[in-house]
Amino acid sequence: DTEVTQTPKHLVMGMTNKKSLKCEQHMGHRAMYWYKQKAKKPPELMFVYSYEKLSINESVPSRFSPECPNSSLLNLHLHALQPEDSALYLCASRWTSGSQDTQYFGPGTRLTVL
Amino acid sequence: GENVEQHPSTLSVQEGDSAVIKCTYSDSASNYFPWYKQELGKRPQLIIDIRSNVGEKKDQRIAVTLNKTAKHFSLHITETQPEDSAVYFCAAQLLQTGANNLFFGTGTRLTVIP
Numbered sequence: 001d002t003e004v005t006q007t008p009k010h011l012v013m014g015m016t017n018k019k020s021l022k023c024e025q026h027m028g029h030r031a032m033y034w035y036k037q038k039a040k041k042p043p044e045l046m047f048v049y050s051y052e053k054l055s056i057n058e059s060v061p062s063r064f065s066p067e068c069p070n071s072s073l074l075n076l077h078l079h080a081l082q083p084e085d086s087a088l089y090l091c092a093s094r095w096t097s098g099s100q101d102t103q104y105f106g107p108g109t110r111l112t113v114l
Numbered sequence: 115g116e117n118v119e120q121h122p123s124t125l126s127v128q129e130g131d132s133a134v135i136k137c138t139y140s141d142s143a144s145n146y147f148p149w150y151k152q153e154l155g156k157r158p159q160l161i162i163d164i165r166s167n168v169g170e171k172k173d174q175r176i177a178v179t180l181n182k183t184a185k186h187f188s189l190h191i192t193e194t195q196p197e198d199s200a201v202y203f204c205a206a207q208l209l210q211t212g213a214n215n216l217f218f219g220t221g222t223r224l225t226v227i228p
Binding site: 042105 | 156
């Protein structure tokens with residue numbers, strides 16, 4: 001398996017809902033990332049997990065809660081979101097080997113908050 | 115922190131012509147510079163990268179050049195084709211032990227006119 005997968009592809013939720021985004025990779029990568037991308041903008045880093053431990057939290061509001069249950073899985077729990085949180089949420093994993101150091105992105109979850 | 119600037123924001127070229135996208139970075143410690151291509155509604159995909167110990171790298175119609183002294187790097191696409199139409203993001207990163215952040219440029223929307 002040479003891909004990062006994300007589910008669901010699309011999600012519509014109300015401001016009082018609780019939902020979760022899921023990201024999976026079976027490439028043995030030990031760093032995983034959550035990014036938020038608004039239209040016509042670059043990906044914006046939210047969280048980084050390294051060896052299943054949260055190593056970077058880019059001052060993300062607490063209504064976003066990441067979780068890394070194991071080395072292959074990364075979740076993003078959503079609660080009480082705002083309409084401005086509507087965006088494409090991208091997961092990435094990082095491969096490091098010798099001279100190679102590359103982040104591979106998943107297809108993203110397009111989130112709409114009503 | 116690192117700041118990456120990218121120009122132009124939009125670029126239109128005739129099919130078969132060359133396209134050049136330029137980026138500058140602020141942190142002289144950055145040592146890894148990937149380029150991502152993002153088609154509409156799809157994930158960013160790595161198309162080429164360069165490390166700071168190399169001045170130029172080519173992969174078929176795509177090349178990247180790096181000027182460490184001036185802190186700028188460029189993407190060159192020759193013999194452009196309609197399928198090259200996409201948004202291109204440059205990025206800069208300091209490769210080191212642990213989780214590493216990618217700092218993205220603001221993106222260039224390339225349109226190749228058939």
